[in-house]
Amino acid sequence: MSESSSIETLAAILRAEIARLAPGDRLPSSRDLIVRHGVGPVTVARAIALLAAEGVVVTRPGSGTYVAPRRPRPTADAPDMSWQAVALAGRDSDTGGSDGTSETLPDGVIAMAGGYLHESLQPTRALGAALARAARRPDAWHRAPTAGLAPLRAIFARLAGGAVGPEDVLVTGGAQGALSTLFRAIAPPGGPVLVESPTYPGALAAARAAGLRPVPVPVDDDGIRPDLLADAFAMTGARLMYCQPTVHNPTGAMLSPGRRRQIVDVARAAGAFLIEDDFARHLGHGAPLPRALVADDRDGTVVNLTSLTKPASPSLRIGAVIARGPVMRRLQAMRLVDDFFIARPLQEAAVELLSTPAWDRHLRTLGGALRERCATLADALAHEVPDWTLTRLPAGGLHLWLQLPSGSADSAVAAAARAHGVAVDAGARYYPAEPQGSYLRVGFAAAADLSELTAAASRLGAVAREAGRHR
Template sequence: MFNDSSRRLADGIRAWIVTASPGARLPSTRQLVTEYAASPVTVQKAIRSLAAEGLIECRPGVGNFVRTPRSTRPHDYGWQTAALGSLRSTLPSVAGALRTAAPGAQELHSGYPEAELLPGRLVRAALIRAARGASATSRPAPAGLQDLRSWFATELAGLTPAGFAAPTANDVVIVPGSQSGLTSIFRALVAPGQPLLIESPTYWGAILAAHQAGARLVPVPSDADGPDPDELDRSFRETRARALYVQPNYANPTGAQWSPARAEAVLDLVRAHGAFLVEDDWAHDFGIDTDPWPVAARDTAGHVVYLRSLTKSMSPAIRIGALIARGPVRDRFLADRSAESMYVSGLLQQAALEVVTDPGWKTHLRRLRVQLRERRDLLVDSLREHAPRLHVDHVPRGGLHLWARLPEGTNTDRLVRDCETEDVYVASGHEWFPAEPSGPFLRLNFTGPNPNGFPAAARTITAALASQQ
């Protein structure tokens, strides 16, 4: 672990190396201690850092020397062009949602909450306990730890109405995050070239996973209550699709939550067409004004494939999710996951189980609801006051984002670049459309660092819009 003093010392030696000749000997440790007023330990840390970068060569008993550059012949990879052949599919670009912000910038583009909103203490303690147990050296079952599968099943069972069959641990497959789960689901349900109905706009990761599976995406328009039943019925009849991907609770990016009536109508259509409903309950832990209503809780015949992840609400380092399905389709998912990765890290599974069964987890979620409401309202108020040309048609009742409509004709790519030059990072809405976008939008995350900077960020967006007039 390098501290600030060793980094400063390394920077000083690095500047000296730039002017030194290859093979030149560095000053001794004693000389560096004297020259930089540093401790021997700090000097050794700096030396190790420079050696790891390949700038110096350490010769025990002799000294440390500036590494002599080796002349290398440029590699020729032209042969790979013929071996690889043409691309089987062109994957959509998602660089905007994943780009790393500059230090200190206002991050409104990310899809993750900042560390302050995560149960850091619980996660660290859980990792320590898990590392001391058998999970640190044992191989878990391909479907996952029994106790963790039981927890996921119990969570969904607790929302299942009386008279409906509740899921059990045998219906659950643990996956390394929802993205991996989506990939397995689409591979199992949709053969290459076959249609997949998908809400528009929707999560870019689902669009990417569907492209990887070779599915033919068929967008279905969706409003604040969910997909239009008549349009959905027409799409099923015209395409003969056998799967529909949706996010009924706090959809990414719009934040929409289906009404119970709309959920029942959609589920009836799925049953009537003998299809699967892929329910991505990504924001289950992010309710603000309402609680989530999983459609899977009302499934009676295995039509709903339910996916839930703990990654965003627990920690980006704990990539743990669950796929819940009933009938033969569950076996297909398990076979795909086993072929893909054999099993999910038992250590991470045990750590996740330690967190969700700790009494502090429920306390954290209650506190998180209050924090999310404060941040959401602050960003909404900031946009209304300082960026009135952005229209938030629907204030989400949960989730992490606002979906803001831009004035017609806005060049969103240019807007994103102009904001970034002012250290405000926003995400263009184009990435959330499976086909052509219906208009210019921004997706804005209200759970990033420095919520006090929301008003200034809104003014920056307004200035960037004004420059396009």
């Protein structure tokens, strides 16, 4: 019997047993299930993970597995929504690409998926003070300019550097929505968009929702390869490329100095735009990060995208697009169709936050904390999972990119990790086409503290040992 069928068989048996139990009843231990059903520990772990995903059971690491509260049965007069399946037919519903986990994890599960800071790393006090000062401004609730408040645009321009001016800045409601707007504004429906492989899943989802076709361009230790990028432009006729040259997500790679000008030149020669996702601009681990590509671009080839959400708080939905020429006028016109302007109180709060010494102190503290967390997790993983290969120690960002041993299925390992109380991201979702190996993205910023990171590494070690016994 195959492993997958064994998992389904055991899950079916457990569903029948759970139907006879009451919510809150404890299931037999994993050891008891192994002996009773004659299966391996990985089979038990994955069957439990499957039931947990279905909402049938709740796992509490260190305590056991319990019957979840019953879901109410549909009543006879429940509304029939089945007609919507026909009405929505033909519309892409790829919404699984977000990089920030929206689910509430069960108690005891350590968060190492998603892309936001733990509350202890967020500048909560400075945010509260900035919002309070903004609210006291007499014009705090006036309509904001379409392009954004002039002081905020000036701040974003200064942060970008080079010849970027306030007139080149459009304030946005974070980065994800702005990315979706950029894809719709620049590329025609059905057209190709070149992306790094692997890349940020939220970009893949936004591109597909805009009716675009992501085309992968491989990366190596120095980032995206300019030779293959030129080939991809020539073969597809693409007029748009999306990339993350500074602390690539998920690999953590940094586009080498020699390639930074090359890829801009390649895009310019193809008559194409280059979207520079600068999400990690404030997430360096101490050493200065390379300045944005847009700072040295005078032809309007580069469109830069940045945000305050990652380094501050998920709810500070303020970002900026930097662009020059007709594309900026098109983006401003789309703003009038989409949402008119970004809420002024939030923009005012962002101005207050970025204009005080507290912001610089926060960034210095954050950089040190991320560096310590990154090193702690890397050391713990080297001890607990020596067969998992850390591709690099990144100079910034929130994640590590780990290659699994040959023959490992990243989705199965991620499910087993969840069953052991650790939420990680399977690598396959970061590829626009076929994965080039089996990987996990493991975050170090969402956990509560260093002890949680070492505990998570220990739990992943148990996952690796169980998987090794069954390979």
